[in-house]
Amino acid sequence: MEKKPDFGEQERLSEQASTLMEHVSNGNYAEAMKVISELNETRDRTLYQEVGKLTRSLHEAIRRFAIDIGTVQQQEEMSKIADASDRLAYVVDMTNKAANKTMDLVEASMPLAVDIRNEAGELKEAWGRLRRREMDPSEFRELYKRIDKFFLELTQNSDKVYGNLSEILLAQDFQDLTGQVIQKVTTLVREVEENLVNLVAMAGKVDRLTGIQHDMKAEQEDIMKGQGPQMNTEGRSDVVSSQDDVDDLLSSLGF
Amino acid sequence: MKILVVDDFSTMRRIIKNLLRDLGFTNTEEADDGQTALPMLKTGKFDFLVTDWNMPGMTGIELLQAVRADESLKNLPVLMVTAEAKRDQIVAAAQAGVNGYVVKPFTAAVLKEKIEKIFERID
Structure with a gap:
């Protein structure tokens, strides 16, 4: 963010520069030093203003990160969640609950299907x-009764399975809420990143002005640490994109 | 057949346990990272280890290395079920002595195939 000094500032700068030249050529060093310190002040002031602006926009980005969704109840629920990491913890919690609820219902449905299947096989x-x-x-009389009972069981189990399936369907509603929360967090992250980039650019300017050099070492990626799922794997050669790729790689290693 | 399932997410442990049960493996236990898993493995007489890679405390690859370095565990078959998809990582797991590698998201059929392949080789 290379900002041009405004016109007034530019004029003042060239004025100060010529005054400085004058003092130096006249051998008036005390006055020259005074001008130099004035120049320094001007520079510092510009810097402080820039840092101040950035700080304000950072604050603004964080302040704006307030969620406004749906019902009063949801708002109440959300208002307890003060910052992004809490919000993401909420997403983890919601998805966890939904996954467990779904698995509860699946585990409740499976034996019903097994029962029907076994009885149907025997019949x-x-x-x-x-x-x-x-x-x-x-x-035959036994079979007659058994078929009657089976039809009843079939109806009851199918109803239960159907009910469980609709509950599983409903359990997917977390996607709507977590999606909204994640979008908010993503927006915040993007804003914060933009502002951070500006801040880094500012810091770079400060470094150039003051002549500070940093010992910058690129952080080495440690593959032994987990990296989590890879995104945008298409066209990347360092990442496998399917189980087939894994199998090919392993078999090329003699597996 | 006693199996230890190691993953920091309880939902994933549950999914794997369910799939294992469908494959006829009902004797399973759970641990949420390598640090909890290792002492269980040392005392629990497990026949098979299914582990994630990315976990707090002790990762799956560290657990695998610890298992291979332990005299009483070094022959334990280990299946890695993980989202880690870098080629270097898969090579590292192979070098550390993994018996199978399944990338998430995976299907029941893939898990079944890999487990069967591991036991085929052992028998």
């Missing part, structure tokens, strides 16, 4: 014996 076998006329009357 099919008995039905086959009936068709082949291998069944005596007492067995």
Whole structure:
């Protein structure tokens, strides 16, 4: 963010410069030093103004990070969440709850399907014996009752499974809320980043003006530390994009 | 067949446990990182280890290295189930002696295939 000094400032600067020249050529060093310190002040003032502006916009970005969603109840819920990391913790919590709820319902549904499947298998076998006329009357009466019971069970289990499936559907509503929260956090991160970039540019200017040199070492990426999921893997050769890639890589290593 | 499932996310542990149960493995225990897993492995007589990579405390790759360095555990089959997808990481896991590597998100079929392949080789 290279800002041009305004016209007044420029004029003052050239005025001060010629005064300085004058003093130096006249051998008036005490006066020359005074002008130099005035120049310094001008420079510092510009710097402070820039830093002040950046600080204000940073504050503004953080202040603006207040969520406004949906119902009063949701607002109450959200107002307890003061900062971005709390908000992200809320997302983790919501997704965790939704995942667990979904898994509860799936785990409740699976045995119902297994029961129906097992009973249907046994009935099919008995039905086959009936068709082949291998069944005596007492067995048939048993089968008769069993089929009645099976139809009842089938209806009940299907209803339960259907109910569980609709609850699973509803449990996905977290996506709406967490999506909104994440979008807010993303916006904040972007704003903060922009302001930070400006701040870094300012710091760079300060360094140039004052002649400070930093010992900058690029941080080495440690692959042994987990890096989490990779995004935008397409066209990247350092990252696998599917299980097939993993399998190919491992087999090339002799696996 | 006793299996230890190590992942810092309880939902992922639950998913893996469910899939393992469908494959007929009902004797499973859980740990949330390498530090909790290692003492369990040392005393628990486990036959198989399924671990994530990225975990606080002790990561999955460190756990794998610790397992291979331990006289009583060094032959334990280890399957890595992880979102870590850098080629260098997969090579590092292979060098550390992993028996299988599954990248998240994964399917039940992939998990089944890798587990079967591991036990095929061992039998």
